[in-house]
Amino acid sequence: MDYISEKAPPVREERLRACNAYGGPSDHLVEKSKKGCLNGIKRKFSQTQGCQLNLSLAIINTIRDAVVIVHGPVGCGGGSLAQAGVNKGFKQLRDSGSRGLLWVNTNLGENEVINGGEANLREAILYAEKEFRPSAIVIVNSCVPAIIGDDVDSVVEQAQKEVTARIVPVHCEGFKTKIQASAYDAVYHGILRNLLENRQPELRTEEDELELLKEKYQASRTINVLNVSSMSRIDEYELVRLLKALDLNLNILPCYAHPHDFYKATEAALNVSICATHDDYFVEHLKEKYHIPFILRTIPIGVKYTNRWIMDIAKFFGIEEAAQRFIDQEVKQLEEALAPYRKLFKGKRVLIGGGEIRVVANAELLTYLGLEVIGLRAYHYDQFGDEMLGEQEVVQRIPFNVATGQPFEQANLNANLKPDLYMGHVGTNVWAAKQGIPVLPLFHQSQLFLGYTGVFEVARRLARILRNPSFNQKLGANVKLPYYESWYEQDAFAYIDEGNIQA
Amino acid sequence: MSKFIERPRYLCSMGGAVATLKALPKAISIIHAAAGCGGNFGNALNGATGYLGSGYCAGQALPSSNVYEKDIVFGGEERLEEQIANTLEIVDGDLYVVVTGCMVDIIGDDAVAVANRFKDSGKPVLAVETGGFKGNSFKGYDLVLGKLFRDFVAQQPVKDKQTVNIFGLVPIQDVFWKGNLNILKALLNKLGFKANTFFGEGETIDNLKQAGAASLNIVVSDVYGIGPAQIFEETHDVPYVVVPLPLGPSSTEEFLRQVGAALKVDHTLVDQVIAEEKAHYYGYVERLGDVYNDLDFQRYSVIVADANYGPALTKFVADDLGWLPELVVITDILSDEEQALVADRFRGFASGIAPKVVFDTDTSNVSKHFSAAWPRNNNARYFDSFSPAFVLGSSLDREFAESLGAAHLSVTYPISNRVVLDRTYLGYDGSLRLIEDIFGLLVGSR
Numbered sequence: 001m002d003y004i005s006e007k008a009p010p011v012r013e014e015r016l017r018a019c020n021a022y023g024g025p026s027d028h029l030v031e032k033s034k035k036g037c038l039n040g041i042k043r044k045f046s047q048t049q050g051c052q053l054n055l056s057l058a059i060i061n062t063i064r065d066a067v068v069i070v071h072g073p074v075g076c077g078g079g080s081l082a083q084a085g086v087n088k089g090f091k092q093l094r095d096s097g098s099r100g101l102l103w104v105n106t107n108l109g110e111n112e113v114i115n116g117g118e119a120n121l122r123e124a125i126l127y128a129e130k131e132f133r134p135s136a137i138v139i140v141n142s143c144v145p146a147i148i149g150d151d152v153d154s155v156v157e158q159a160q161k162e163v164t165a166r167i168v169p170v171h172c173e174g175f176k177t178k179i180q181a182s183a184y185d186a187v188y189h190g191i192l193r194n195l196l197e198n199r200q201p202e203l204r205t206e207e208d209e210l211e212l213l214k215e216k217y218q219a220s221r222t223i224n225v226l227n228v229s230s231m232s233r234i235d236e237y238e239l240v241r242l243l244k245a246l247d248l249n250l251n252i253l254p255c256y257a258h259p260h261d262f263y264k265a266t267e268a269a270l271n272v273s274i275c276a277t278h279d280d281y282f283v284e285h286l287k288e289k290y291h292i293p294f295i296l297r298t299i300p301i302g303v304k305y306t307n308r309w310i311m312d313i314a315k316f317f318g319i320e321e322a323a324q325r326f327i328d329q330e331v332k333q334l335e336e337a338l339a340p341y342r343k344l345f346k347g348k349r350v351l352i353g354g355g356e357i358r359v360v361a362n363a364e365l366l367t368y369l370g371l372e373v374i375g376l377r378a379y380h381y382d383q384f385g386d387e388m389l390g391e392q393e394v395v396q397r398i399p400f401n402v403a404t405g406q407p408f409e410q411a412n413l414n415a416n417l418k419p420d421l422y423m424g425h426v427g428t429n430v431w432a433a434k435q436g437i438p439v440l441p442l443f444h445q446s447q448l449f450l451g452y453t454g455v456f457e458v459a460r461r462l463a464r465i466l467r468n469p470s471f472n473q474k475l476g477a478n479v480k481l482p483y484y485e486s487w488y489e490q491d492a493f494a495y496i497d498e499g500n501i502q503a
Numbered sequence: 504m505s506k507f508i509e510r511p512r513y514l515c516s517m518g519g520a521v522a523t524l525k526a527l528p529k530a531i532s533i534i535h536a537a538a539g540c541g542g543n544f545g546n547a548l549n550g551a552t553g554y555l556g557s558g559y560c561a562g563q564a565l566p567s568s569n570v571y572e573k574d575i576v577f578g579g580e581e582r583l584e585e586q587i588a589n590t591l592e593i594v595d596g597d598l599y600v601v602v603t604g605c606m607v608d609i610i611g612d613d614a615v616a617v618a619n620r621f622k623d624s625g626k627p628v629l630a631v632e633t634g635g636f637k638g639n640s641f642k643g644y645d646l647v648l649g650k651l652f653r654d655f656v657a658q659q660p661v662k663d664k665q666t667v668n669i670f671g672l673v674p675i676q677d678v679f680w681k682g683n684l685n686i687l688k689a690l691l692n693k694l695g696f697k698a699n700t701f702f703g704e705g706e707t708i709d710n711l712k713q714a715g716a717a718s719l720n721i722v723v724s725d726v727y728g729i730g731p732a733q734i735f736e737e738t739h740d741v742p743y744v745v746v747p748l749p750l751g752p753s754s755t756e757e758f759l760r761q762v763g764a765a766l767k768v769d770h771t772l773v774d775q776v777i778a779e780e781k782a783h784y785y786g787y788v789e790r791l792g793d794v795y796n797d798l799d800f801q802r803y804s805v806i807v808a809d810a811n812y813g814p815a816l817t818k819f820v821a822d823d824l825g826w827l828p829e830l831v832v833i834t835d836i837l838s839d840e841e842q843a844l845v846a847d848r849f850r851g852f853a854s855g856i857a858p859k860v861v862f863d864t865d866t867s868n869v870s871k872h873f874s875a876a877w878p879r880n881n882n883a884r885y886f887d888s889f890s891p892a893f894v895l896g897s898s899l900d901r902e903f904a905e906s907l908g909a910a911h912l913s914v915t916y917p918i919s920n921r922v923v924l925d926r927t928y929l930g931y932d933g934s935l936r937l938i939e940d941i942f943g944l945l946v947g948s949r
Contacts, residue, residue: 043569044585044586044589045566045585045586045589045590045592045593046538046566046567046568046569046586047541047563047564047565047566047567048534048538048539048540048541048542048544048545048563048565048566048567048569049538049539049541049542049563049567049569050538050539050542050543051537051538051539051540051542051543052539053539053543054539054542054543054546069507072635073515073605073634073635073636074508074511074513074514074515074635074638074639074836075513075514075515075516075517075518075540075543075544075547075635075639075640076515076543076635077543078511078513078514078515078518078543078544078546078547079542079543079544079545079546079547081512081546081547081550081551081899081916081917081919082546082547082549082550082551082917082919083546083550084510084898084899084917084919085898085901085919085920086919088902100902102509102510103509103510104507104508104509104510105507105508105509105511106507107505107506107507107508107511108505108636109505109636109637109638110636110637111505112505112636113605113609113636120505120506120507123506123507124507127507127509131509131867132867143537143605143606144605144606144609144635144636147575147606147609147610148609174537174538174539174540175537175538175570175571175572175575175606176571176572177571177572178538178569178571180538180539404538405542405563406563407562407563407564408564408593408594427542427545427546427557427562427563428563430556430557430562431557431563431564481564482531482559482560482564482594482595482596483593483594483595484592484593484594484595487593495589495593
């Protein structure tokens, strides 16, 4: 894979033939995905989603010592207003001196739509440099500049000669794709082109051979673990714990990293993703350009996939035996700790919604804890889900709904499947709550979900939530969702139109 | 040419339109825009608004045509028509309003014509062009209200003398809108009038539909709702009056007197209402006579707010709390004429306090204006420092407050560090709530 000479990456409909509209049994989905015939399914009724730009900000807003420029009309990036308050605290968990979230909107108005917005962008860059002296200025480009023909890259090229901050343009125009996850490629594309290239070798006052050897050895035992903005600092500590036990060092990227940290990424021995949906573009390019191998197969959620994640890494370093000993010991302790919880969960039926990799991994986790998974919903679907979804026997015949949001389909599924629990992504949970269903959030930026201790924490939280679901029960009894009763009598996937499939 | 804005405290005109419709009972927005516009609003209209939530049919439930590249190339009207038809099938609403985003406005989709085809067949569907490049949230409010007043409010040749409409208080952008509207209705009620606020508790879309029968429109803003008030006057022959936002007992008294005069209410009734309300208010404030003076609760203050809250909060702290507001930053995008109208509200405070008022949209500039307004200590042994101090603003201004060592309360959008339900800061009751919140912080560590 090498798109780095291009200004912008291809969108995922093209690159991965990803789809965001499907409803049917899981096994059919995997079968169709393998044949590549999901692309192009549409909805005749749709609800809002989120776009590349929104999701790009989920990563970019976490970068320390950076200023974000949203090149667009004044509302683009407005979602950051809800993040500004907590962002500083999360950054300070990585560096206590971190500043909070800083962004500038180029405020394109009617005049700019007619005459172009390049001048606004240039002024915003110069302002960001002068006002904040950041290490990086990250520009997210919205729909309007793309359609009016602003040449963002030329503005950047000129401005880069005048500012010391590294300028990172991210081409994430919302209208270009329905697959929000294209954002990850857009962000990594910007990072690959602007934070990794033209590196200055570190100057040393004295060359010490022993030191150099030590560094080389360290690098050979160092892996880049690619985090996601939906995980917590405690999740990261758990991954550090797991790999330290195998005597490995970690660089954690890209979320909450400092712009300079990306330089270091090219020195590691291995790239390890926790979510293929998030990272395939980045690790493929690091392999192509810097010859760093990668592991992209699974997410360390639940025992099965945490074991697999560790073993895949161990295989690379040839330390399978040590890893197996560690795993056995961890699983044994965990099993003992989980024993009292399993009986609480036995027979509880759950619908899970969120990112494709995460929901499939959580299906395995909740099955392991004794729950019955009765439906899955994923923001989008592509080949990266096939292995994990295909191998879990108990979910083969249950409905799988591919939908970015689309709470009307979720409401229909919940009304008809009547789960005892909904486990979902931010923004989707409220709709289940209003149907009176207890909710376990799929992630939380202050809670632990990953690794072995994550399994225990999920069990502990789930037991707590199920112990008193009165809040949601009362909510369900007293508020109504916005759909006509007749909607619940229809098939949940009635508005998915397969007529246009591009085989 | 417009200038960039550092950390703008509003969305675009479509965001404001969606917020306005989210607040309107059982109105359904259908956004004709790219897929991310609504998702972006969903975040800004929940986490930055005292946790307003997704609402009845907003957040991720917002019907949206989710047009993408192909529709932008070939036109999105067909997709919009399909989306409207199917929204009518699934979503239970009293009024469906199509609001358009930048892309479809730029390519020239005629959303109004598409919506009219539904309207002509008897469906309650309207469309407003709200492309984000037209302006900010406040503009979106004005565009939606203007459209509703022109095309939805029914013609009522016979006016009801005892009914008025109140607007200019921008729902959600005023995070305390719902509680505030309750207070405005109650104040009008005390003068013997029924008030439609369109967005208030217990109101339905019918209150809006029948609003043409009102005898007067009361606009509680110098700049927002004025355009719609003019449209209302042209379309329904109802005059309007602009009055101050009644925050604090002094402004509330002024509000009651001005509204009373415009409605030709008997003075004795106005006097009586004011007397009763003040007795109620001071019956509680009297309690603070001890702590205010024992612990010296006078504060220097900085106020960072929109065009509605800025003057109202400042007058309250100056004329009612006896504080010293030294700097006010109004963060809205305003024309010179609008700035002059807002600046005028800061003149003639009874306390004689005249704060420095600046108009600046950029968050970091607040501290620069402060440095210009109050000298820094250059190692002087005896220095008149800006202390003790209090900052009233949004959650974005917390860092500035920390830099001054000042207490801080989020009162204006965005508010992410408080939960707001029916709290109000208007009228006499709201002033008591604001005092509880402000002084509550001052005793918070005791």
